[in-house]
Amino acid sequence: MTDVKPMRADARRNYERLLEEAQRAFAEHGVEASLEEIARRAGVGIGTLYRHFPTRDALLETLLRARFDAQAERARELLTHPEPLNALHAWLAGLGDATGTFRGLVELTADALNDETSRLYESCHAMRDVGSQLVERAKHAGELRQDVTAHELLLLLHAASWAGGHLPGEGGMQRLLALVFEGLRAS
Amino acid sequence: MTDVKPMRADARRNYERLLEEAQRAFAEHGVEASLEEIARRAGVGIGTLYRHFPTRDALLETLLRARFDAQAERARELLTHPEPLNALHAWLAGLGDATGTFRGLVELTADALNDETSRLYESCHAMRDVGSQLVERAKHAGELRQDVTAHELLLLLHAASWAGGHLPGEGGMQRLLALVFEGLRAS
DNA sequence: TTAATATACGGAGGTAGCCTCCGATTGGCT
């Protein structure tokens, strides 16, 4: 299976230039950056962009998948961390940073979790599932309130990340996450 | 001062029709609803819309100002409520409902708090100032953590409201707010 | 009632972004 024919040389070249410019554009203008400008800056017709990436989500997904996978991997590592609650906190903090890289990305990932037709659905859920293990571990260790679900926690993280993005200075998300997190310790 | 000439009859008629349709459109399509469609539905040229409301914010502000004022008034009432923390919670819950009426409204109000040039800045701050008194009262009664600021609380509410809007079912915001709130009780 | 005028109207037109479609081009293979 999955024996994909190698791309033609020009196609591969364009594909990569598009990804580079998309990364720049999204970082600078948020996830709503103009696709036509991305194509322009990549020195490519708009049709070429759409052939390689039929939707904006497809383009974003290609850029983000590696990052999502890295987060899942990090969760797996943290499962052996000696302090379950701190491990969970650290993981969420990292995730928050990741979703803060592009303006508008939080909205996207939060929605993706509830939209099975989204191209990001799969990666998001994979990540959430590993995260759940961190949550369960913290609960089992008696360090986290029993009545909080992984889903809620992830949502709260997204919320904190969103709020951080709507604050003037830096580090807003971390402050809020810490605040919320402190209140979720088992009492 | 403020002796505004009465509007010409046709102008007043159009002004009101525009507000009606804007209310409908924003409720249905969120704050990004098409202005041209609003004008169309109001049976008015696009130029007329822009003359009455030079920007989207101006239109939104006119629709929202009354609502903001009502929230401030509600805060004043709650200042005499016998249970300071519950009063605060109730106020925030009401505010959360209000910002949930239009899709995208939370983003708008959250940004308005940090943008002095926004037309909503004034109303938002007025509201926040009254809310602060509720916060201080709860702290003074020893029911709320001392290290939380009104600004943070409002931000957390916005965050919860945002998250609630990105959840499938109803009542998501209330659930999250309760969760966060419980963690903020004085210990 | 009518005429004069300040006020308000409407939509054409320029800009930009989305996305599709298909004739033109080109890489890779023989």
Added chain:
DNA sequence: AGCCAATCGGAGGCTACCTCCGTATATTAA
């Protein structure tokens, strides 16, 4: 060199934003 499938590019149709100005009308004064 020559063929053909793979790929490209951008024109074109759509929607939305916002401005500008010739036209229409409500109001007031005569």
